[in-house]
Amino acid sequence: MLGAFLFPDILLYVLDMIGVVACAIAGTLLAQHKGFDIAGCILVSMVNAIGGGTIRDMALDRHPLFWMTDLNYVIVITVTSLILQIFFHLYHKIDNALKLFDAIGLAAFSVIGFKVALHQDVSPIVAIMMGVWTAIIGGMLRDIICNEIPLVLQREIYISASIAGSVVYLLLERLGVNAGLNEFIMLGVIFAVRMLALRFDWHLPSIRLVD
C-alpha cells in the first residue's frame, strides 16, 4: 500500500484520537446543557465519538467493531468527558480549540471511513458515503438523542468537505499518486475546506434556480 511517500498510520491514529476528544467534548457540552447526569453525559460523548464508526462497521459487516478491540477509544472518551464535567466552567476558553479539534476529527474520521470501505472492495460511491457516515453520524445521533435538529445537516460545510476530500483522493489515484501521500492530501483538503468555511462563513446554499 505504501510507495515513495509513507504516510504514517500512527499519525492518522493520533489525528483520529484528537477527533475523538473533540467529539467527546462536544457531546458532553450538549448533554450537560440538556441536564443529563454524569453517566448520561458520558454516553452521549460515546455516541458522538464512536457512533459513526459503529454504524459504518455494522453496515460493512466488520466485526468485532473497531472500539471493541481497541479500548483506547472508550477510555479516552470517558476520561475526556469526566475531566470536562469537573472543569465545566472553563468551557468558554476551549471554544476555539474545539472548532480546530472538530475539523481535525472531520478530516481523520472521513479518511478512516473511506479507507476502511475501500479495503472492503465496495464501489467508490459507497466508499465516499462511508467516509461521510463515519464523520457525521456520531454528531447526528448526539443531536437526535438531545432532541435537537442535527447541526451537521444545516447550512454547515461538513458533508461537502468530506465528499470533496474523497473526490480529490479518487482523482489523484487515477493520476497514479500513491495511497500514503493521497491519504495525507485528502486529510489536508477536508481540514482546509472546513477551516476556510469557518473563517469565511461559507455555507452550502439551498439551490433554487427559479422562485
Next chain:
Amino acid sequence: MLGAFLFPDILLYVLDMIGVVACAIAGTLLAQHKGFDIAGCILVSMVNAIGGGTIRDMALDRHPLFWMTDLNYVIVITVTSLILQIFFHLYHKIDNALKLFDAIGLAAFSVIGFKVALHQDVSPIVAIMMGVWTAIIGGMLRDIICNEIPLVLQREIYISASIAGSVVYLLLERLGVNAGLNEFIMLGVIFAVRMLALRFDWHLPSIRLVD
C-alpha cells in the same frame, strides 16, 4: 418459485424505484422545510428511501447491503433530490402524485421486505415485521432526524396496510396460490388499502373499550 403465473421481477423493481423516488421527494421536502442545505437534503432523502431496507438487511445479516451492490438506488435518490431542490417551487403541483407514488412505495417495499425475510427462512411473524420495517423505518428515521413525531405511527393507515398484505399472502399460500401471483395480489391489497384510506379518510382508532 414461479408457477402458472409469472410475476415479473422487473415490474417489482420498477415499482420499488417509484417508491424510492417518492421517498426521496418526501425526504427532500421535509429537509428543505427544516432549512437543511443541499447535502443535508440528499442525506435525508437517502435515509427516507433506503433506511428501512438497510435496517432490515442488518437485522437479517444480509451483506453487502442491497444498495451497495446496486448503485441505481443512490443515483436515483441523489438525482431526484437535486431536481426537486432546483425546481422546488413546483412542489404543490406534485402533491397528489406524491401520495400515489408513496402508496406504490409502501406496497413495493412491503412485498420486497416480506419476500427477502421469507428467503432467509424466518418465521411468518418475523417476515410480516420485516415487510413493515422495510416500508416504514425510512420514514420514521426521516422524521426523527428532522425532529418531528413520526407520521407513520400516527393515525395513518401504513403499518396496518402492510400487515394486511402479508396476512393475505400467507392465507393464499396455504390455499396453494403460487408465489408470483401471490406477490402481485399482496401488492394490490396494500396499495388498495392505502389509497382507500386516503380517499375515505380511514384511520386506525385507539382502542378503548371502557372509559
Next chain:
Amino acid sequence: MLGAFLFPDILLYVLDMIGVVACAIAGTLLAQHKGFDIAGCILVSMVNAIGGGTIRDMALDRHPLFWMTDLNYVIVITVTSLILQIFFHLYHKIDNALKLFDAIGLAAFSVIGFKVALHQDVSPIVAIMMGVWTAIIGGMLRDIICNEIPLVLQREIYISASIAGSVVYLLLERLGVNAGLNEFIMLGVIFAVRMLALRFDWHLPSIRLVD
C-alpha cells in the same frame, strides 16, 4: 458454567419477560399520550422492549437476533400492548407496579446483555457496556421516536445501577464466586440500587468541582 449454586436459567427468563412486559407497558403509555394509533403503540412497545437487545446483537454480530428464534417476545409485547390499550383507564392503578417491573427489567436485561457479551469473549469493559445497552437503548429509542429527551439519560439511576451490578460481578468472579450465584447477586445489586434510588430519590449529580 454452573458450580455449587445453580441459578436457574428459567428464572432469568421469567424475570426477562417481566421486564419485557414493563417495557411494553411504558412504551404503550407514552405512545398513547402522543396520539399514536394501535399499530403505532405496538411498534413503540416493541422498540422499548427488544430495541436494546437488537442493537446489542447487531453490534456483537449475533444472528439470528434473539427475538427471531423465540417468538414469545413479540407475542408477549403485542398482547400486553393490546390489553393495555383496551383497559387504558386503569393505568394509574398500575403505576407502582410498573416501577417495580421496570426495576426487574433493568436488572434482568443488564444481566442478560452482560452475560451474552462475555460469551462472545469481549473485554470486561465492552461486556459492561453491552449490559448497559441492553438495559437502556430500548427506552432511549422509545423516547427518541416519541420526540422526548431520553429519561434514562437524565438524573435517574439507570446506567449507574447497571454498571454497579457488572462491576460487582467482575469483582466476585476474581474472588472465585461461581457464575450462577454471581448472576443472582448481580441481579440483586441492580434491582436494589434502582429501588433504593426510587425510594430515597437518589440522583446521580452533575459533577462540578469549581464554579
